[in-house]
Amino acid sequence: MGYYEFKIKISDESKDALIQMMSQAGCLGVIENGNTITAYFPDFLGINKITDALSSSKKTLKDSGLDDKMSFEYVFIGERDWNESWKKKFKPIDVGENLTILPPWEENSNGRISLIIDPGMAFGTGHHETTKTCLTLIERFSKDLIPPLVNSFLDFGTGTGILAIAALKLGFKHAVCVDIDPLAIDAAQRNAELNTLENIEIKEGSISLVDGKFDFIAANLMSEILIQNAHKMAFSLNKPGIALLSGMIVGQEDDVITAMEKEGLHVLEKFYDGRWVSVLLTH
Ligand code: SAM
Numbered sequence: 001m002g003y004y005e006f007k008i009k010i011s012d013e014s015k016d017a018l019i020q021m022m023s024q025a026g027c028l029g030v031i032e033n034g035n036t037i038t039a040y041f042p043d044f045l046g047i048n049k050i051t052d053a054l055s056s057s058k059k060t061l062k063d064s065g066l067d068d069k070m071s072f073e074y075v076f077i078g079e080r081d082w083n084e085s086w087k088k089k090f091k092p093i094d095v096g097e098n099l100t101i102l103p104p105w106e107e108n109s110n111g112r113i114s115l116i117i118d119p120g121m122a123f124g125t126g127h128h129e130t131t132k133t134c135l136t137l138i139e140r141f142s143k144d145l146i147p148p149l150v151n152s153f154l155d156f157g158t159g160t161g162i163l164a165i166a167a168l169k170l171g172f173k174h175a176v177c178v179d180i181d182p183l184a185i186d187a188a189q190r191n192a193e194l195n196t197l198e199n200i201e202i203k204e205g206s207i208s209l210v211d212g213k214f215d216f217i218a219a220n221l222m223s224e225i226l227i228q229n230a231h232k233m234a235f236s237l238n239k240p241g242i243a244l245l246s247g248m249i250v251g252q253e254d255d256v257i258t259a260m261e262k263e264g265l266h267v268l269e270k271f272y273d274g275r276w277v278s279v280l281l282t283h
Pocket residue numbers: 122123124125126130131134156157158159160161162163178179180181184205206207220221225247
């Protein structure tokens with residue numbers, strides 16, 4: 001498989017909305033650098049479909065009152081060059097107090113807990129603000145929770161599997177991961193193997209597939225999906241238990257919180273990072 005690398009120039013205020021829309025259009029990953037977004041799409045989507053998606057994103061930005069000025073250029077990257085191109089871009093990064101995310105070709109020499117993530121295929125390399133916030137909070141809770149509570153972890157919208165991998169390395173006993181994207185499932189399975197984890201179940205589909213209750217649910221997803229699945233998330237959360245919802249853009253959090261409150265949960269804390277919001281809730 002080959003890939004298209006798009007370099008898109010876009011204003012700050014419209015960047016996050018565009019990234020969300022591109023991810024829905026099949027974008028596999030983005031790297032942000034100031035006002036330039038580098039976005040990767042698999043070639044099987046076809047170049048016309050990708051440029052059409054960008055044109056309709058421009059229209060949506062305009063309709064939402066956001067700055068719709070954007071320019072882009074793209075190149076095709078063959079499979080071999082793709083690996084090299086990712087390798088150059090992904091360097092180990094430290095997150096939270098004691099986690100380091102590193103690609104499989106790097107060695108961890110700093111004594112921190114390593115999360116080995118092959119970034120080749122799905123969202124969740126740890127470079128995105130929402131993933132970093134989720135990791136930091138999972139780390140914090142894995143320390144604060146009394147041991148029987150650090151039992152079961154549900155990763156709803158797992159992407160590369162990074163949140164579940166972190167949870168297991170931080171002491172959770174068992175993790176279930178779901179994602180509707182088959183590429184994410186492949187990535188999560190590969191990453192679970194790279195981290196030699198066995199107590200992890202990875203299923204293609206949404207949260208409706210999941211049975212049982214969990215001590216901690218992490219859901220780094222668009223607000224519409226969080227709202228649609230509020231009932232099932234609340235139902236799947238142990239009492240006591242923690243739900244960590246992320247992936248909301250500032251301004252969207254109130255609707256998500258209202259949906260969760262209707263299901264009997266209340267907010268413990270909210271975290272703002274740039275334009276992104278994460279919320280911790282419990283019963
Ligand atoms: N958990 C990772 C992280 O925190 O970096 C990846 C989060 S990424 C923003 C969202 C993921 O949710 C994508 O991999 C996407 O395929 C998946 N997803 C979107 N809608 C979903 C749904 N209804 N059910 C399950 N997964 C979904």
